[in-house]
Amino acid sequence: MFIKNVLSVLLIFASFSVLPQENFYSSLTIPDNLTKNANAVLRVDETQIEILSIKSLKHHYRRVVTILNKEGDKFLKAYVYYDDKINVKTLKATVYNAFGFEINKFKKSDFKDVAAVNDFSLYEDSRVKYLEYTPINYPYTVEFIFETETENTAWIPFWRPLEGYHISTENSTYKITYDTSIGIKSKEKQFSDFNIVKDNRDGILSYKAENIEALKQEDYSPIFREFSPSLLVSPINFNYENYSGSINDWDNLGKWINDNLLAGRATVTAETENLIKKLVEGVSDPLECAKIVYKFVQDNTRYISVQVGIGGIQPFPAYEVDKVKYGDCKGLTNYTKALLKIVGVDSYYTEVYGDDESQVSLEQDFASLLGQANHVILNIPTEKGGDIWLECTSQKTPFGFIGDFTDDRDVFVITPEGGKIKHTKKYTVKENEQITKGSYTILNDGGIDLEGVIVSKGIQYDDKYGMEVLPERDLEVYYKKRWNYINNIELNKKGILNDKDSIQFKESIKFNATNYSKIVGDRILFTVNALNRNKEVPDRYRERKLPLKIYRGFKDIDEVEINLPADYKIESLPQNVKIENKFGYYSFYIAVKNDNTILYNRQFVVNDGEFPKEDYDEFRNFYKEVSKFDNIKIALIKKL
Numbered sequence: 001m002f003i004k005n006v007l008s009v010l011l012i013f014a015s016f017s018v019l020p021q022e023n024f025y026s027s028l029t030i031p032d033n034l035t036k037n038a039n040a041v042l043r044v045d046e047t048q049i050e051i052l053s054i055k056s057l058k059h060h061y062r063r064v065v066t067i068l069n070k071e072g073d074k075f076l077k078a079y080v081y082y083d084d085k086i087n088v089k090t091l092k093a094t095v096y097n098a099f100g101f102e103i104n105k106f107k108k109s110d111f112k113d114v115a116a117v118n119d120f121s122l123y124e125d126s127r128v129k130y131l132e133y134t135p136i137n138y139p140y141t142v143e144f145i146f147e148t149e150t151e152n153t154a155w156i157p158f159w160r161p162l163e164g165y166h167i168s169t170e171n172s173t174y175k176i177t178y179d180t181s182i183g184i185k186s187k188e189k190q191f192s193d194f195n196i197v198k199d200n201r202d203g204i205l206s207y208k209a210e211n212i213e214a215l216k217q218e219d220y221s222p223i224f225r226e227f228s229p230s231l232l233v234s235p236i237n238f239n240y241e242n243y244s245g246s247i248n249d250w251d252n253l254g255k256w257i258n259d260n261l262l263a264g265r266a267t268v269t270a271e272t273e274n275l276i277k278k279l280v281e282g283v284s285d286p287l288e289c290a291k292i293v294y295k296f297v298q299d300n301t302r303y304i305s306v307q308v309g310i311g312g313i314q315p316f317p318a319y320e321v322d323k324v325k326y327g328d329c330k331g332l333t334n335y336t337k338a339l340l341k342i343v344g345v346d347s348y349y350t351e352v353y354g355d356d357e358s359q360v361s362l363e364q365d366f367a368s369l370l371g372q373a374n375h376v377i378l379n380i381p382t383e384k385g386g387d388i389w390l391e392c393t394s395q396k397t398p399f400g401f402i403g404d405f406t407d408d409r410d411v412f413v414i415t416p417e418g419g420k421i422k423h424t425k426k427y428t429v430k431e432n433e434q435i436t437k438g439s440y441t442i443l444n445d446g447g448i449d450l451e452g453v454i455v456s457k458g459i460q461y462d463d464k465y466g467m468e469v470l471p472e473r474d475l476e477v478y479y480k481k482r483w484n485y486i487n488n489i490e491l492n493k494k495g496i497l498n499d500k501d502s503i504q505f506k507e508s509i510k511f512n513a514t515n516y517s518k519i520v521g522d523r524i525l526f527t528v529n530a531l532n533r534n535k536e537v538p539d540r541y542r543e544r545k546l547p548l549k550i551y552r553g554f555k556d557i558d559e560v561e562i563n564l565p566a567d568y569k570i571e572s573l574p575q576n577v578k579i580e581n582k583f584g585y586y587s588f589y590i591a592v593k594n595d596n597t598i599l600y601n602r603q604f605v606v607n608d609g610e611f612p613k614e615d616y617d618e619f620r621n622f623y624k625e626v627s628k629f630d631n632i633k634i635a636l637i638k639k640l
Contacts, residue, residue, distance in 0.1 A: 026100030027139040034168040038214035039072030045172035079130035090147035154240035155370035159231040161209035168214040183236030221546035223358035234368035254419020266338035303393035361410035398500035403462035429553035432458035439561040448516035553608040571637040
């Protein structure tokens, strides 16, 4: 046994002695601080851009990433998009084991090559090459290298040396070499808290980051890009699809896009034009005409989701979308714009960063053709100086409702006169309202019979109106999960109404359940709040790292009548409660209507806003208190 142990130790030392020269191929050489909270470590992230002329951009990228566990597989990211304008010159990958020894090698022909958007002819030229690799053991390391060439110099990839949560960065470099006649502008964001050095001079932009530790995601924190380092880069003079242009600000960029990328793409056939005119015959109100056109688009087209950058930034002509009856956000927005023009309604193509968990604004002081927006919507200015925003990719969204994907953020509106930064609608706490009215009966055997009506507005409407298309079985599963604190639910009525005119979602519910109450001798104990208990308590953190951010507030109002068994009386009622702080408001009160009926009224309000990390515990305690009082019980005792 002693000899066996000695041999094992010698083998380990021997392994170290023959490690490859570049130590970032071996997981054994990763500094300890970079594995904390990490599922992967970015060992090398090397971007080199050469802009040799206004029609020549070379992009060389090298990535060495060590995947520590299965959760880290998503950070492999060994893929490259291309089309007939992008030539993939080099593409290869090498896989290494934990000790840094090569175990697999992939050349260009080994990569999967597929259409970026399948089965849609408008996008058949957009393709992606990607590495399909299934690891045998963890950790493992992959080196991925590609080089592309293109005549399109409008887009230079931004630099984000920290890619997300649960991945650390050992080395990240970013270098642009450019012809000074082209010009480069840049904007640094959130550099101060990270180890980043730069070396910028005429014709060269160079940055390096080292030893950035992984961050753990925390509840109610700002979106990652709000506090992580990034470098925004844009050429001043550029070529895009043989259109030359320059970017000074949003105004001149908007004018260029309108004149070069949108002009001539807003026409449809005479047949479609006549059809649209017929639909609005006798309608004089421009807003009503716009509603009719919007419904026509919803009823006659379908949306296909396309990765940002795929299919270019120029929308397909309206007549092509009209012909095939589908499109991405660019095509459908431009199509709707073209139809609105037929009925005399001015509307404007608008670029936005869409994200349903946060509100990411475009940089007001940094215009760029690509890199900031990932979605397109439509803007209709009103006569009173306001704005109507249309989401043209949805067959179900009400006219003028945009929801949490594009609300409350700065967007780029493109007009014939130039570009403008505008702010989309912010849904207030009051607008994000849910009103619940109902009644239930406590039965002698501990069961409950309940019926109620729930009306949701604003972002709470946005959360629910998709239920309209759920099959009956899925709807039942949804409701049982929603009220999973009540066992043995039997749903007797599941009526839903999507009122698109008032933008309200109405649910009419009726159910019964056994064993809702607890019977102890002559007493019955039951939880007062049956319809709308708060089930969420934010996670606890010993050392909170990030600020507290609540992106959208809301308001819940509940009014419920409770009928008690005739042969029981109230033994004890909980005290009424009122909590008010900077995070919101909570209250409930119980009133006795008569011997066998009580009234339960509840309000729960959460305010949006950003707060220092030191406030997080207080915020969490607020939610804990709400959860506690939402589970408070009433005691009944049998009458003598």
